[in-house]
Amino acid sequence: MKFDNILAEVNGFGKFQLRMILLMLAARLALPFHYLLNNFIAAVPSHHCDITSLDYGEAFRNLSHEERLIVSIPVQEDGTLSSCQMFAEPQYHLLINSSNTTDLPTVPCQNGWKYDNTTFKSTLATEWDLVCDKRGLNKASATIFFIGVMFGAAVFGYLSDRFGRKRALLVSYVTTTVFGFASAFSSSFIMFAAMRFFTGLGLSGTSIVTVVLCIEWVDIKHRTAVGILISMDWSISTVLLSLVAYFVNDWRYLTATATCPMCLAIICTWWLPESARWLISNGKAESAHFYLTKCAKVNGRKQFMADLKPEALSKVILVENENKKYSFLDLGRTPRMRRLALLTGIVWFAVAFTYYGISLNIDGFGVNIYLTQFIYGAIEIPGKAFIYFSFKKIGRRLSQAGSLVLTGLCVLCNIFIPQDKGMFQTAVGALGKMVIEAGFTGLYLYTTELYPTVMRQNGLGYGSLMARLGVAVSPLIILLEEVWVHLPSIIFSLVTFAAGLSAFFLPETKNVRLPETVEDVEQTRRRSISTPEEKSPS
Secondary structure, three states: OOHHHHHHHOOOOOHHHHHHHHHOHHHHHHHHHHHOOHHHHOOOOOEEEOOOOOOOOHHHHOOOHHHHHHHHOOEOOOOOEOOOEEEOOOOHHHHOOOOOOOOOOEEEOOOOEEEOOOOOOEOHHHHHOOOHHHHHHHHHHHHHHHHHHHHHHHHHHHHHHHHOHHHHHHHHHHHHHHHHHHHHOOOOHHHHHHHHHHHHHHHHHHHHHHHHHHHHOOOHHHHHHHHHHOOHHHHHHHHHHHHHHHHOOEHHHHHHHHHOHHHHHHHHHHHOOOOHHHHHHOOOHHHHHHHHHHHHHHOOOHHHHHHOOHHHHOOOOOOOOOOOOOOHHHHHOOHHHHHHHHHHHHHHHHHHHHHHHHHOOOOOOOOOHHHHHHHHHHOHHHHHHHHHHHHHHOOHHHHHHHHHHHHHHHHHHHOOOOOOOHHHHHHHHHHHHHHHHHHHHHHHHHHHHHOOHHHHHHHHHHHHHHHHHHHHHHHHHHHHHHOOOOHHHHHHHHHHHHHHHHHOOOOOOOOEOOOOOHHHHHOOOOOEOOOOOOOOOO
16 A cells, blocks of 8 residues: 555545645745845835035035036936936036036045935835945845755755654744844844845745645645645735735835744644654654544544554555665765756756746836736736646646746747837736746646655755755846846846756656655656546555
8 A cells, every 4th residue: 555545545635735735824925025025125216326415615505406416416318317426526517508418527426325215215225325336235135045045945955854844844934033033123234134044044944845745745636736726825925015015115114024924834833734754754653643643534534544553554655774864965876866856956947047037127127116016926826727737738747848948938039029118028028927937836846746755855955956046146147237138038048948958858747656765766667647637546
Protein backbone atom coordinates (compact mmCIF):
# COMPACT_ATOMS: atom_id res chain seq x y z
CA MET A 1 0.00 0.00 0.00
CA LYS A 2 1.28 3.45 -0.96
CA PHE A 3 0.76 6.66 1.00
CA ASP A 4 -1.52 7.99 -1.77
CA ASN A 5 -3.81 4.98 -1.18
CA ILE A 6 -4.11 5.86 2.51
CA LEU A 7 -4.71 9.52 1.68
CA ALA A 8 -7.49 8.55 -0.71
CA GLU A 9 -9.11 6.40 2.00
CA VAL A 10 -9.20 9.28 4.52
CA ASN A 11 -10.40 11.67 1.76
CA GLY A 12 -7.44 13.49 0.22
CA PHE A 13 -9.45 16.67 -0.30
CA GLY A 14 -12.03 17.20 2.41
CA LYS A 15 -12.81 19.57 5.27
CA PHE A 16 -9.43 18.82 6.87
CA GLN A 17 -7.50 20.03 3.80
CA LEU A 18 -9.74 23.06 3.29
CA ARG A 19 -9.32 24.05 6.92
CA MET A 20 -5.54 23.75 6.58
CA ILE A 21 -5.56 26.06 3.54
CA LEU A 22 -7.65 28.62 5.44
CA LEU A 23 -5.27 28.49 8.42
CA MET A 24 -2.41 29.53 6.13
CA LEU A 25 -4.42 32.22 4.33
CA ALA A 26 -3.33 35.16 6.49
CA ALA A 27 0.36 34.41 6.02
CA ARG A 28 0.02 33.90 2.28
CA LEU A 29 -1.90 37.16 1.90
CA ALA A 30 1.10 38.96 3.41
CA LEU A 31 3.47 37.56 0.76
CA PRO A 32 2.65 39.88 -2.19
CA PHE A 33 2.20 42.78 0.23
CA HIS A 34 5.90 42.53 1.05
CA TYR A 35 7.20 41.17 -2.26
CA LEU A 36 5.67 44.09 -4.21
CA LEU A 37 5.96 46.68 -1.43
CA ASN A 38 8.85 48.46 -3.13
CA ASN A 39 6.53 49.61 -5.92
CA PHE A 40 5.10 52.06 -3.39
CA ILE A 41 7.54 52.63 -0.54
CA ALA A 42 10.47 53.12 -2.94
CA ALA A 43 8.55 55.25 -5.47
CA VAL A 44 10.30 58.44 -6.52
CA PRO A 45 7.85 61.38 -6.78
CA SER A 46 8.53 64.41 -8.96
CA HIS A 47 11.20 66.59 -7.37
CA HIS A 48 13.49 69.54 -7.93
CA CYS A 49 16.18 71.39 -6.00
CA ASP A 50 15.03 73.11 -2.82
CA ILE A 51 15.54 76.86 -3.21
CA THR A 52 13.61 78.03 -0.15
CA SER A 53 16.78 78.72 1.87
CA LEU A 54 18.64 80.48 -0.95
CA ASP A 55 19.35 84.16 -0.45
CA TYR A 56 20.85 86.00 -3.40
CA GLY A 57 19.95 89.44 -2.19
CA GLU A 58 17.07 91.89 -2.30
CA ALA A 59 16.26 91.33 -5.98
CA PHE A 60 15.85 87.60 -5.45
CA ARG A 61 13.71 88.06 -2.34
CA ASN A 62 11.31 90.31 -4.19
CA LEU A 63 10.50 87.59 -6.75
CA SER A 64 7.48 85.34 -6.45
CA HIS A 65 8.04 81.61 -5.84
CA GLU A 66 7.35 80.79 -9.51
CA GLU A 67 9.82 83.46 -10.65
CA ARG A 68 12.48 82.13 -8.26
CA LEU A 69 12.09 78.70 -9.81
CA ILE A 70 12.54 80.14 -13.31
CA VAL A 71 15.81 81.91 -12.46
CA SER A 72 17.19 79.11 -10.25
CA ILE A 73 16.40 75.77 -11.94
CA PRO A 74 16.85 74.80 -15.62
CA VAL A 75 13.91 73.42 -17.57
CA GLN A 76 14.18 70.02 -19.30
CA GLU A 77 13.08 69.22 -22.85
CA ASP A 78 9.67 67.99 -21.68
CA GLY A 79 9.00 71.32 -19.94
CA THR A 80 9.50 70.07 -16.36
CA LEU A 81 12.06 71.41 -13.91
CA SER A 82 15.38 69.61 -13.69
CA SER A 83 15.39 67.04 -10.88
CA CYS A 84 19.07 67.19 -9.98
CA GLN A 85 20.56 70.45 -11.26
CA MET A 86 20.26 74.16 -10.42
CA PHE A 87 21.93 77.26 -11.82
CA ALA A 88 25.21 78.25 -10.22
CA GLU A 89 23.70 81.74 -9.75
CA PRO A 90 20.32 83.33 -10.53
CA GLN A 91 19.64 83.91 -14.22
CA TYR A 92 17.38 86.98 -14.09
CA HIS A 93 17.33 87.37 -17.86
CA LEU A 94 15.22 84.18 -18.06
CA LEU A 95 12.27 86.19 -16.73
CA ILE A 96 12.26 87.96 -20.10
CA ASN A 97 13.56 85.21 -22.42
CA SER A 98 13.68 81.61 -21.19
CA SER A 99 14.10 79.94 -24.57
CA ASN A 100 17.69 78.75 -24.15
CA THR A 101 19.12 77.43 -20.88
CA THR A 102 21.46 74.70 -22.17
CA ASP A 103 24.66 76.78 -22.08
CA LEU A 104 24.13 78.25 -18.63
CA PRO A 105 26.41 76.93 -15.82
CA THR A 106 24.69 74.50 -13.42
CA VAL A 107 25.61 72.68 -10.20
CA PRO A 108 24.03 69.73 -8.30
CA CYS A 109 21.29 70.59 -5.81
CA GLN A 110 22.90 72.40 -2.88
CA ASN A 111 20.16 72.38 -0.25
CA GLY A 112 18.25 69.18 -0.78
CA TRP A 113 15.05 68.66 -2.77
CA LYS A 114 11.40 69.59 -2.84
CA TYR A 115 9.06 66.65 -3.52
CA ASP A 116 5.58 66.43 -4.98
CA ASN A 117 3.44 64.90 -2.20
CA THR A 118 0.29 64.57 -4.32
CA THR A 119 0.54 60.78 -4.75
CA PHE A 120 2.74 59.74 -1.81
CA LYS A 121 2.91 61.36 1.61
CA SER A 122 6.36 59.86 2.13
CA THR A 123 8.60 57.21 0.57
CA LEU A 124 12.14 55.97 1.08
CA ALA A 125 13.28 58.50 -1.51
CA THR A 126 11.74 61.46 0.34
CA GLU A 127 12.76 60.15 3.77
CA TRP A 128 16.48 59.84 3.02
CA ASP A 129 16.82 61.80 -0.27
CA LEU A 130 17.52 58.69 -2.34
CA VAL A 131 17.43 60.54 -5.64
CA CYS A 132 19.90 61.69 -8.28
CA ASP A 133 23.34 60.32 -7.25
CA LYS A 134 21.69 58.09 -4.62
CA ARG A 135 19.00 56.75 -6.96
CA GLY A 136 20.79 53.40 -7.10
CA LEU A 137 20.35 52.92 -3.34
CA ASN A 138 16.61 53.26 -3.74
CA LYS A 139 16.56 50.51 -6.38
CA ALA A 140 18.96 48.43 -4.30
CA SER A 141 16.45 48.24 -1.44
CA ALA A 142 14.41 45.75 -3.51
CA THR A 143 17.54 43.78 -4.37
CA ILE A 144 18.56 43.57 -0.70
CA PHE A 145 15.11 42.30 0.25
CA PHE A 146 15.18 39.58 -2.39
CA ILE A 147 18.71 38.54 -1.47
CA GLY A 148 17.22 37.86 1.97
CA VAL A 149 14.46 35.84 0.32
CA MET A 150 17.12 33.92 -1.62
CA PHE A 151 19.04 32.97 1.53
CA GLY A 152 15.76 32.17 3.27
CA ALA A 153 14.93 29.63 0.57
CA ALA A 154 18.11 27.72 1.42
CA VAL A 155 17.65 28.06 5.18
CA PHE A 156 13.99 27.08 5.34
CA GLY A 157 14.36 24.39 2.69
CA TYR A 158 16.85 22.69 5.00
CA LEU A 159 14.93 23.39 8.24
CA SER A 160 11.69 22.04 6.81
CA ASP A 161 13.21 18.75 5.61
CA ARG A 162 15.28 18.43 8.80
CA PHE A 163 12.84 19.47 11.55
CA GLY A 164 9.44 19.35 9.89
CA ARG A 165 7.11 21.62 7.94
CA LYS A 166 5.19 23.01 10.91
CA ARG A 167 8.20 24.05 13.00
CA ALA A 168 9.87 25.70 10.01
CA LEU A 169 6.66 27.58 9.29
CA LEU A 170 6.39 28.94 12.83
CA VAL A 171 10.01 30.16 12.71
CA SER A 172 9.23 31.82 9.37
CA TYR A 173 6.17 33.60 10.76
CA VAL A 174 7.95 34.93 13.84
CA THR A 175 10.99 36.09 11.86
CA THR A 176 8.83 37.96 9.35
CA THR A 177 6.74 39.61 12.07
CA VAL A 178 9.66 40.84 14.16
CA PHE A 179 11.74 42.22 11.31
CA GLY A 180 8.73 43.46 9.35
CA PHE A 181 7.71 45.80 12.15
CA ALA A 182 11.37 46.70 12.78
CA SER A 183 11.58 47.83 9.12
CA ALA A 184 8.73 50.26 9.66
CA PHE A 185 10.52 51.88 12.61
CA SER A 186 13.97 52.10 11.00
CA SER A 187 15.91 55.28 11.80
CA SER A 188 18.33 55.06 8.86
CA PHE A 189 18.49 53.54 5.40
CA ILE A 190 21.18 51.08 6.51
CA MET A 191 18.97 49.85 9.36
CA PHE A 192 16.00 49.63 6.98
CA ALA A 193 18.00 47.60 4.44
CA ALA A 194 19.16 45.18 7.16
CA MET A 195 15.64 44.74 8.53
CA ARG A 196 14.23 44.16 5.03
CA PHE A 197 16.89 41.52 4.40
CA PHE A 198 15.72 39.49 7.40
CA THR A 199 12.07 40.12 6.58
CA GLY A 200 12.69 38.60 3.16
CA LEU A 201 14.54 35.69 4.75
CA GLY A 202 11.53 34.92 6.95
CA LEU A 203 8.96 35.34 4.18
CA SER A 204 10.79 32.85 1.98
CA GLY A 205 9.88 30.09 4.42
CA THR A 206 6.22 31.07 4.30
CA SER A 207 6.26 30.98 0.51
CA ILE A 208 7.75 27.51 0.03
CA VAL A 209 6.69 25.59 3.14
CA THR A 210 2.96 26.39 2.85
CA VAL A 211 2.88 25.00 -0.71
CA VAL A 212 4.63 21.75 0.21
CA LEU A 213 2.50 21.21 3.32
CA CYS A 214 -0.69 21.57 1.26
CA ILE A 215 0.42 19.34 -1.62
CA GLU A 216 1.64 16.60 0.72
CA TRP A 217 -1.81 16.39 2.32
CA VAL A 218 -3.75 16.22 -0.98
CA ASP A 219 -4.45 13.14 -3.12
CA ILE A 220 -3.44 12.79 -6.76
CA LYS A 221 -6.89 13.64 -8.09
CA HIS A 222 -6.98 17.09 -6.49
CA ARG A 223 -3.30 18.04 -6.61
CA THR A 224 -3.65 20.39 -9.59
CA ALA A 225 -6.76 22.09 -8.19
CA VAL A 226 -5.17 22.68 -4.78
CA GLY A 227 -1.91 23.89 -6.31
CA ILE A 228 -3.85 26.58 -8.17
CA LEU A 229 -6.25 27.30 -5.29
CA ILE A 230 -3.52 28.16 -2.78
CA SER A 231 -2.00 30.56 -5.29
CA MET A 232 -5.24 32.53 -5.66
CA ASP A 233 -4.54 34.36 -2.41
CA TRP A 234 -1.47 35.90 -4.09
CA SER A 235 -3.60 37.46 -6.85
CA ILE A 236 -6.29 38.62 -4.43
CA SER A 237 -3.67 40.21 -2.20
CA THR A 238 -1.97 41.86 -5.18
CA VAL A 239 -5.26 43.58 -5.98
CA LEU A 240 -5.77 44.51 -2.31
CA LEU A 241 -2.27 46.01 -2.21
CA SER A 242 -3.25 48.68 -4.73
CA LEU A 243 -6.23 49.66 -2.57
CA VAL A 244 -4.30 49.59 0.72
CA ALA A 245 -1.40 51.58 -0.77
CA TYR A 246 -3.85 54.19 -2.10
CA PHE A 247 -5.22 54.91 1.37
CA VAL A 248 -2.00 54.27 3.34
CA ASN A 249 0.47 56.46 1.44
CA ASP A 250 3.10 56.80 4.15
CA TRP A 251 5.86 54.20 3.73
CA ARG A 252 6.20 53.45 7.47
CA TYR A 253 2.48 52.83 8.00
CA LEU A 254 2.28 50.82 4.77
CA THR A 255 5.17 48.56 5.81
CA ALA A 256 3.55 47.97 9.20
CA THR A 257 0.18 47.28 7.57
CA ALA A 258 1.77 44.70 5.27
CA THR A 259 3.19 42.88 8.32
CA CYS A 260 0.00 42.79 10.42
CA PRO A 261 -1.46 39.57 8.86
CA MET A 262 1.55 37.64 10.18
CA CYS A 263 0.36 38.18 13.77
CA LEU A 264 -2.81 36.24 12.96
CA ALA A 265 -0.76 33.63 11.10
CA ILE A 266 1.30 32.90 14.24
CA ILE A 267 -1.89 32.17 16.19
CA CYS A 268 -3.18 29.88 13.41
CA THR A 269 -0.12 27.59 13.57
CA TRP A 270 -1.57 26.07 16.75
CA TRP A 271 -4.15 24.20 14.63
CA LEU A 272 -1.90 23.37 11.67
CA PRO A 273 -1.01 19.67 11.12
CA GLU A 274 2.45 18.34 10.41
CA SER A 275 3.00 16.57 7.09
CA ALA A 276 2.24 12.87 7.55
CA ARG A 277 4.42 12.10 4.52
CA TRP A 278 7.39 13.80 6.16
CA LEU A 279 6.75 12.08 9.49
CA ILE A 280 6.68 8.60 7.91
CA SER A 281 9.80 9.36 5.84
CA ASN A 282 11.58 10.27 9.06
CA GLY A 283 10.51 7.17 10.98
CA LYS A 284 7.80 8.86 13.05
CA ALA A 285 4.91 6.54 12.29
CA GLU A 286 3.13 7.17 15.61
CA SER A 287 2.91 10.92 14.95
CA ALA A 288 1.86 10.32 11.36
CA HIS A 289 -0.92 8.02 12.59
CA PHE A 290 -2.09 10.75 14.98
CA TYR A 291 -2.46 13.36 12.20
CA LEU A 292 -3.96 10.88 9.73
CA THR A 293 -6.52 9.95 12.39
CA LYS A 294 -7.40 13.63 12.85
CA CYS A 295 -7.76 13.96 9.08
CA ALA A 296 -10.00 10.90 8.90
CA LYS A 297 -12.16 12.14 11.77
CA VAL A 298 -12.71 15.61 10.25
CA ASN A 299 -13.37 14.11 6.80
CA GLY A 300 -15.79 11.48 8.10
CA ARG A 301 -13.52 8.46 7.46
CA LYS A 302 -12.67 7.59 11.08
CA GLN A 303 -13.23 3.82 10.75
CA PHE A 304 -10.39 3.32 8.25
CA MET A 305 -7.75 4.68 10.61
CA ALA A 306 -9.19 2.68 13.51
CA ASP A 307 -8.33 -0.46 11.57
CA LEU A 308 -4.87 0.75 10.51
CA LYS A 309 -2.10 0.32 13.07
CA PRO A 310 0.87 2.74 13.34
CA GLU A 311 3.27 -0.14 12.62
CA ALA A 312 1.74 -0.55 9.15
CA LEU A 313 2.56 3.06 8.27
CA SER A 314 6.29 2.46 8.61
CA LYS A 315 6.08 0.21 5.54
CA VAL A 316 4.16 2.70 3.41
CA ILE A 317 7.25 4.74 2.48
CA LEU A 318 10.39 2.60 2.24
CA VAL A 319 13.47 4.71 2.92
CA GLU A 320 16.90 3.18 2.47
CA ASN A 321 18.19 4.82 5.64
CA GLU A 322 15.73 6.50 8.01
CA ASN A 323 18.61 8.16 9.91
CA LYS A 324 19.99 9.88 6.80
CA LYS A 325 19.55 13.65 6.84
CA TYR A 326 19.28 15.14 3.37
CA SER A 327 20.66 18.54 2.36
CA PHE A 328 21.22 20.64 -0.74
CA LEU A 329 24.31 18.58 -1.52
CA ASP A 330 22.08 15.60 -2.30
CA LEU A 331 20.67 17.52 -5.26
CA GLY A 332 23.91 16.81 -7.08
CA ARG A 333 24.92 13.34 -5.86
CA THR A 334 23.06 11.27 -8.48
CA PRO A 335 22.71 11.75 -12.27
CA ARG A 336 18.96 12.34 -12.57
CA MET A 337 18.84 14.57 -9.50
CA ARG A 338 21.68 16.67 -10.96
CA ARG A 339 19.83 17.01 -14.26
CA LEU A 340 16.60 17.85 -12.44
CA ALA A 341 18.32 20.50 -10.32
CA LEU A 342 19.98 22.11 -13.35
CA LEU A 343 16.79 22.35 -15.42
CA THR A 344 14.47 23.46 -12.60
CA GLY A 345 17.06 26.01 -11.48
CA ILE A 346 17.10 27.63 -14.93
CA VAL A 347 13.30 27.71 -15.12
CA TRP A 348 12.87 29.13 -11.60
CA PHE A 349 15.46 31.86 -12.28
CA ALA A 350 13.80 32.92 -15.53
CA VAL A 351 10.21 32.87 -14.26
CA ALA A 352 10.96 35.04 -11.23
CA PHE A 353 13.42 37.25 -13.16
CA THR A 354 10.75 38.12 -15.73
CA TYR A 355 7.75 38.20 -13.36
CA TYR A 356 9.36 40.81 -11.15
CA GLY A 357 10.88 42.60 -14.12
CA ILE A 358 7.30 43.34 -15.14
CA SER A 359 5.83 43.69 -11.63
CA LEU A 360 8.47 46.08 -10.28
CA ASN A 361 8.25 48.40 -13.27
CA ILE A 362 4.59 49.38 -12.99
CA ASP A 363 5.41 53.08 -13.16
CA GLY A 364 7.02 52.64 -16.57
CA PHE A 365 3.84 52.57 -18.65
CA GLY A 366 2.57 56.11 -18.28
CA VAL A 367 -0.57 55.06 -16.40
CA ASN A 368 -1.60 55.69 -12.77
CA ILE A 369 0.55 53.48 -10.51
CA TYR A 370 -2.40 52.27 -8.41
CA LEU A 371 -4.50 51.44 -11.47
CA THR A 372 -1.62 49.54 -13.07
CA GLN A 373 -1.08 47.55 -9.85
CA PHE A 374 -4.81 46.77 -9.74
CA ILE A 375 -4.83 45.60 -13.37
CA TYR A 376 -1.70 43.50 -12.86
CA GLY A 377 -3.29 41.80 -9.86
CA ALA A 378 -6.68 41.21 -11.50
CA ILE A 379 -5.16 39.82 -14.72
CA GLU A 380 -3.47 37.05 -12.72
CA ILE A 381 -6.80 35.38 -11.93
CA PRO A 382 -7.59 34.33 -15.55
CA GLY A 383 -3.91 33.36 -15.79
CA LYS A 384 -4.40 30.85 -12.99
CA ALA A 385 -7.54 29.50 -14.64
CA PHE A 386 -5.54 29.11 -17.85
CA ILE A 387 -2.73 27.13 -16.19
CA TYR A 388 -5.25 24.92 -14.35
CA PHE A 389 -6.93 23.74 -17.55
CA SER A 390 -3.62 23.60 -19.37
CA PHE A 391 -2.08 21.38 -16.66
CA LYS A 392 -5.14 19.12 -16.74
CA LYS A 393 -5.38 18.80 -20.52
CA ILE A 394 -1.90 19.35 -21.93
CA GLY A 395 0.32 18.40 -19.01
CA ARG A 396 2.94 20.10 -16.87
CA ARG A 397 5.95 20.13 -19.19
CA LEU A 398 4.41 21.72 -22.30
CA SER A 399 2.35 24.17 -20.24
CA GLN A 400 5.41 25.36 -18.34
CA ALA A 401 7.49 25.76 -21.49
CA GLY A 402 4.67 27.45 -23.38
CA SER A 403 4.04 30.04 -20.67
CA LEU A 404 7.68 31.12 -20.79
CA VAL A 405 7.79 31.40 -24.58
CA LEU A 406 4.53 33.41 -24.67
CA THR A 407 5.84 35.78 -21.99
CA GLY A 408 9.01 36.36 -23.98
CA LEU A 409 6.93 37.25 -27.03
CA CYS A 410 4.82 39.75 -25.05
CA VAL A 411 7.91 41.50 -23.66
CA LEU A 412 9.45 41.58 -27.12
CA CYS A 413 6.28 43.02 -28.69
CA ASN A 414 6.22 45.88 -26.19
CA ILE A 415 9.47 47.19 -27.66
CA PHE A 416 7.68 48.11 -30.87
CA ILE A 417 4.81 50.02 -29.20
CA PRO A 418 5.44 53.83 -29.20
CA GLN A 419 6.09 55.47 -25.84
CA ASP A 420 3.04 57.73 -26.20
CA LYS A 421 0.74 54.68 -26.36
CA GLY A 422 0.75 54.08 -22.61
CA MET A 423 -2.52 52.14 -22.54
CA PHE A 424 -1.34 49.76 -25.26
CA GLN A 425 1.92 49.17 -23.40
CA THR A 426 -0.03 48.46 -20.23
CA ALA A 427 -2.33 46.03 -22.07
CA VAL A 428 0.55 44.03 -23.59
CA GLY A 429 2.44 44.21 -20.29
CA ALA A 430 -0.65 42.92 -18.45
CA LEU A 431 -0.95 40.04 -20.93
CA GLY A 432 2.68 39.13 -20.31
CA LYS A 433 2.04 39.43 -16.56
CA MET A 434 -0.92 37.05 -16.87
CA VAL A 435 1.07 34.41 -18.74
CA ILE A 436 4.18 34.59 -16.54
CA GLU A 437 1.97 34.41 -13.42
CA ALA A 438 0.38 31.29 -14.89
CA GLY A 439 3.86 29.84 -15.30
CA PHE A 440 4.89 30.89 -11.77
CA THR A 441 1.75 29.33 -10.28
CA GLY A 442 2.26 26.07 -12.12
CA LEU A 443 5.96 25.94 -11.28
CA TYR A 444 5.33 25.53 -7.55
CA LEU A 445 3.10 22.52 -8.18
CA TYR A 446 5.35 21.09 -10.90
CA THR A 447 8.48 21.31 -8.74
CA THR A 448 6.69 19.73 -5.79
CA GLU A 449 5.75 16.78 -8.01
CA LEU A 450 9.26 16.42 -9.46
CA TYR A 451 11.21 16.12 -6.19
CA PRO A 452 10.91 13.18 -3.75
CA THR A 453 9.42 13.53 -0.25
CA VAL A 454 12.82 13.23 1.46
CA MET A 455 14.15 16.09 -0.68
CA ARG A 456 10.96 17.94 -1.62
CA GLN A 457 11.46 20.97 0.57
CA ASN A 458 15.16 21.16 -0.28
CA GLY A 459 14.24 20.94 -3.97
CA LEU A 460 11.61 23.66 -3.70
CA GLY A 461 13.96 25.69 -1.52
CA TYR A 462 16.68 25.40 -4.17
CA GLY A 463 14.22 26.45 -6.87
CA SER A 464 13.11 29.39 -4.75
CA LEU A 465 16.74 30.32 -4.14
CA MET A 466 17.36 30.45 -7.90
CA ALA A 467 14.16 32.46 -8.31
CA ARG A 468 15.23 35.04 -5.75
CA LEU A 469 18.60 35.31 -7.44
CA GLY A 470 16.64 36.22 -10.56
CA VAL A 471 14.52 38.69 -8.60
CA ALA A 472 17.59 40.29 -7.02
CA VAL A 473 19.09 40.88 -10.48
CA SER A 474 15.83 42.05 -12.04
CA PRO A 475 15.71 45.64 -10.62
CA LEU A 476 19.32 46.15 -11.66
CA ILE A 477 18.57 45.03 -15.22
CA ILE A 478 15.86 47.70 -15.39
CA LEU A 479 18.56 50.31 -14.73
CA LEU A 480 20.14 49.34 -18.08
CA GLU A 481 17.44 51.39 -19.81
CA GLU A 482 19.80 54.32 -19.22
CA VAL A 483 22.24 52.62 -21.63
CA TRP A 484 19.52 51.77 -24.18
CA VAL A 485 15.82 52.01 -23.43
CA HIS A 486 15.01 48.60 -25.00
CA LEU A 487 17.97 46.67 -23.53
CA PRO A 488 16.12 45.39 -20.41
CA SER A 489 13.20 44.09 -22.51
CA ILE A 490 15.54 42.24 -24.86
CA ILE A 491 17.35 40.62 -21.93
CA PHE A 492 14.06 39.58 -20.28
CA SER A 493 12.74 38.02 -23.50
CA LEU A 494 15.97 36.12 -24.26
CA VAL A 495 16.07 34.67 -20.74
CA THR A 496 12.46 33.45 -20.97
CA PHE A 497 13.09 31.82 -24.36
CA ALA A 498 16.12 29.97 -22.95
CA ALA A 499 14.13 28.80 -19.92
CA GLY A 500 11.24 27.66 -22.13
CA LEU A 501 13.67 25.44 -24.00
CA SER A 502 14.99 24.04 -20.70
CA ALA A 503 11.45 23.22 -19.53
CA PHE A 504 10.97 21.00 -22.58
CA PHE A 505 13.57 18.61 -21.15
CA LEU A 506 11.86 18.14 -17.78
CA PRO A 507 9.88 14.91 -17.19
CA GLU A 508 6.07 14.94 -17.28
CA THR A 509 4.33 14.48 -13.90
CA LYS A 510 0.68 14.53 -14.90
CA ASN A 511 -1.18 11.52 -13.36
CA VAL A 512 1.99 10.36 -11.59
CA ARG A 513 2.41 9.46 -7.90
CA LEU A 514 4.63 11.77 -5.88
CA PRO A 515 8.13 10.23 -5.62
CA GLU A 516 9.06 9.39 -2.05
CA THR A 517 12.82 8.71 -2.26
CA VAL A 518 15.82 9.66 -4.39
CA GLU A 519 15.76 6.09 -5.69
CA ASP A 520 12.27 6.76 -7.13
CA VAL A 521 13.65 9.68 -9.13
CA GLU A 522 16.63 7.67 -10.38
CA GLN A 523 14.40 4.97 -11.86
CA THR A 524 14.28 5.10 -15.64
CA ARG A 525 10.49 5.39 -15.80
CA ARG A 526 8.01 6.15 -13.05
CA ARG A 527 4.67 4.39 -12.91
CA SER A 528 1.82 6.62 -14.09
CA ILE A 529 -1.91 6.46 -13.71
CA SER A 530 -3.74 5.97 -16.98
CA THR A 531 -7.19 7.18 -16.02
CA PRO A 532 -7.93 10.71 -17.24
CA GLU A 533 -9.55 11.73 -13.98
CA GLU A 534 -6.23 11.32 -12.13
CA LYS A 535 -7.68 8.72 -9.82
CA SER A 536 -5.55 7.40 -7.02
CA PRO A 537 -4.03 3.98 -7.66
CA SER A 538 -5.50 0.96 -5.94
